[in-house]
Amino acid sequence: MMAPPALDQGPAAPQPAIHPRWLRVTHWLNALAVVIMAMSGWRIYNAAPFFDFTFPNGITLGGWLGGALQWHFAGMWLLVANGLIYLALNAASGRLWRKFLPVSPGGVVRDLLAALRGRLSHADPRRYNQVQRLAYLFVMVDIAVLVLSGLVLWKSVQFGLLRDLMGGYEAARRVHFFAMALLAGFVAVHLAMVALVPRSLLTMIRGK
Numbered sequence: 001m002m003a004p005p006a007l008d009q010g011p012a013a014p015q016p017a018i019h020p021r022w023l024r025v026t027h028w029l030n031a032l033a034v035v036i037m038a039m040s041g042w043r044i045y046n047a048a049p050f051f052d053f054t055f056p057n058g059i060t061l062g063g064w065l066g067g068a069l070q071w072h073f074a075g076m077w078l079l080v081a082n083g084l085i086y087l088a089l090n091a092a093s094g095r096l097w098r099k100f101l102p103v104s105p106g107g108v109v110r111d112l113l114a115a116l117r118g119r120l121s122h123a124d125p126r127r128y129n130q131v132q133r134l135a136y137l138f139v140m141v142d143i144a145v146l147v148l149s150g151l152v153l154w155k156s157v158q159f160g161l162l163r164d165l166m167g168g169y170e171a172a173r174r175v176h177f178f179a180m181a182l183l184a185g186f187v188a189v190h191l192a193m194v195a196l197v198p199r200s201l202l203t204m205i206r207g208k
């Protein structure tokens with residue numbers, strides 16, 4: 001007897017990309033903008049430091065105060081325009097709530113402990129665990145704080161209300177500095193995590 005013909009189920013439906021193209025483009029533009037902003041910002045800080053240390057000139061951008069300010073302002077437009085596009089597309093597509101919520105203290109502690117014991121599953125690259133969700137939401141808010149405090153430093157008279165809310169010009173300088181330090185801390189941990197799961201880097205480049 002002949003075996004029944006295999007059912008023809010047609011070609012498999014194409015899977016949507018894990019990271020859509022607009023997300024990959026905005027992610028890498030954001031990374032570029034953050035590096036430009038941080039390196040030129042360190043040079044600007046060096047011209048009038050308020051702690052008793054300065055950043056080694058070798059890791060700064062701009063060559064001198066005037067050059068660093070030009071890099072900082074150029075990078076600012078990229079950071080803000082790209083960041084607004086990222087947030088708008090994330091919100092309009094519903095991805096913001098799907099990918100980053102829910103996030104709860106209990107969930108973060110559970111996933112953190114699982115990660116430290118090496119038991120956090122990476123089986124589904126479409127889902128962020130709760131530690132990732134918190135870290136990514138944190139960095140979005142942190143960059144917003146950097147931009148708002150930067151506006152106060154840039155146009156302190158025009159953004160007078162914002163300046164007063166931050167406790168004055170000098171306080172806004174500290175807010176800007178500490179938000180930068182937190183962003184640098186995020187990037188260090190982010191790079192370490194990417195090194196631990198290199199496949200995620202390919203996904204952020206190719207989409208799948």
Ligand code: HEM
Pocket residue numbers: 023027030031032034035099125132136139140187190191194200201202203204
């Ligand atoms: C410099 C500043 C950076 C910031 C602020 C940043 C921020 C972020 C954020 C918010 C996400 C989540 C995006 C989303 O799903 O909407 C993300 C994902 C990711 N980033 Fe970055 N990033 C930076 C630099 C980098 C660099 C330099 C690399 C690689 C060398 C990198 C590799 C990745 C990868 C692989 C993912 C996906 C993680 C996963 O699927 O688990 N990022 N980043």
